[in-house]
Amino acid sequence: MTRRPHQRQNWPWHRHLLLATLLALSVHVLTVLVVPRLIMNRVIDTVAGEGARPYLPPPIDHTHRRVVMPSPDLLYAVCAYDLAEGPLHITLQGTYPRYWSIALYSAKSDNFLTISSDSIGERGVDVTIDETRSTRHGLLLMRIMTGANPQWLLEAEAFRQLLRCEQTPKRGETT
């Protein structure tokens, strides 16, 4: 036995109130779950360039309004990647005498890997990220401490130019 549309329209108010409460709860829960991915997608879209090539934003000041809570004491470099285009190969050969780090974030905004100045020393960075470690889309964020010092800023600028984010197509694929 199925109800006809006009019968559903005549539901008593308490049923509509119950359904409205369920709707409010569903909207709340779904939004909480979806927000990190939406924000990460927006961030990735903002910095995505040609392939995973690093995006080197200018030093942070109050005109920077892309990502909340930027640090004016850091110089950044960003690589947005899509592992469908092949594993991400990250290299950085060089040294910087102050704090720096390279952090990788999944599409859910989790920080799944961090490499920093004290763990690498003078060895340099040579890391490959594939789908066993990251979601398909993700982001690399390099932070280099400048302390808003003009000389340190120059050195940090030279250092971030050494960052390479490269993707090689999976075996068997053609470009």
Next chain:
Amino acid sequence: MKRTISLALLYLTAAAVGLGSTWFALKRVGLEGVTAGAWRSDLLAGSADAGPYTRARIAVNAVLALDRSETIYFLATHDDQGEPLRAECLYRLSGVAPNAAWWSITAYADDNFLFPVESHRYSISGSSLNVIAGEAFNASVGPASNEANIETTGTGALRLTLRLYKPDAALQQNPATLKAPAIERAGVCP
């Protein structure tokens, strides 16, 4: 017809309540975690272990945070007396430089972006104050007319973020042991 309009309003209101309660939960409910003085830290920032609310709050308020083994973030929205921090007031920051490879305190407006100050005095750090871990420091944050170390503009909420990069093992294990910088209002607030 009247009933249809009433039902449409009911369901629209329900959807708005769902969205509004999410906004409140993510923007207005304080971070979970530990406190040190007026400062609060969410220890799961950047972690894959973070629950859905923590993950969403971090995404909204501090996306791209680092795991606490790398960096601990403390946030202050109130002074030591429990009064909300205001951009139009002058505050004195004092304490000892934390045990971390590097640290900074930065001021943000209510929208989590930097204040538009032409002097570019957005923050202080161990290097800008020339102090090493354990040494005492004093600084100020407030309107440009006060020549504060960190300048603000306009009126409204002020948020201070303390970043500790590569905190020492004891702080990493128990961030509540931080000798938190004091935040005291200086003078009368307009």
